Amino acid sequence: MIRVLVCDDQALIRTGFATIIDAQPDLEVAGECADGLAAVADARRLEPDVVVMDVRMPGIDGIEATRRLAGAEVDRPIKVLVVTTFNIDEYVYRALRAGASGFLLKDAPPAHLLHGIRTVAAGAALLAPEVTRQLIGRYATRIRAAGPVPGAVPLTARELEVLRLIATGLSNAEIAATLAISHETVKTYVSRILTKLGLRDRVQAVVYAYRRGLVA
Template sequence: MIRVLVCDDQPLIRTGFATIIDAQPDMMVAGECGDGHTAVELARELTPDVVVMDVRMPGLNGIEATSRLAGAGVAYPIKVLVVTTFNLDEYVYESLRGGASGFLLKDAPPAQLLHGIRTVATGAALLAPEVTRQLVGRYASRILPSHGGPGDTPLSARELEVLRLIANGLSNTEIAATLVISHETVKTYVSRILNKLDLRDRVQAVVYAYRNGLVT
């Protein structure tokens, strides 16, 4: 059972999301709230599997609340799916940088919301490879390289190769075709990369690759 915390300052939208989620046999609403401060408090108290987070909320906005729940340095990060009315690239970037595992628009159909919750709950990121490619293309200059490099990573040469392809926005299928290996082998490599680097999803893998100078 996927336990979901719904955070939105508009009661009608909050109730709508809750109704859709509670109607699913594999989901339940663990709690609801209408502002960022309460979202952080409830998330830490209830430890839901996924937090559905609005961006624009009173007191503390959803991006800052996301950072407090899933950002760098959080001891026990909680998976956050950001859902907003505003299709602004800046919101997407800031949400993901704050630790969000996915980003959806409120006008997405219910099936897409449910798919997003299930995807994020499994530990995957809700961003198609082409979206990752687009974000990296626009914001790579903001991801400043650290002093690290290929020699500082625990990855094997093959895993580094796969990571570079992920950072360039290739899907598993495209990586398999590029390296002439099976799709299942690519999935195994991706899993190893995330585990070795203690990363949550592909988005964090992309950021890691840029920050460590593995791609430019």
């Protein structure tokens, strides 16, 4: 079972999400909360597999709550799927920078929410289709502006090739087609890359690639 903590300051939305999630045979709601501080406390206490996090909440917002739960400085990071009403680049950028594994809009169909939870729980990254390619381009520009991080990259030539394709926003299927290899082989490469680099998911892999100057 994938255990989910639902965090939203609107009771109706919270209840709606919880109902949709609990109706699935492989998902269960571990808890619900209505503000950022409660989200942090409940997530640390309940240790869910995924936190569904709103952005605008009282106390501390969902971005700060995400940073405290999923940021690079956290010893035991928790996977966060940010779900918001606002399709604003700055929110998406800040959410991913804080450590979120995914981003969805609240007006997405319920199936997208369920897919997002399962995707994030499996260790993959998820961005709403409306923002994926555009976001990577804008986020990459900001990372480049900060300058590359020096140091050797402990990957083989093929793994570097796969990492560069991940950083351009390609899915596993697209990478497989580009390199003329099987989908399963791509999954193996991705898993190996994340393990070698100590990364949580594909979002962190994208950030790593741009920070290391591996993508033009």
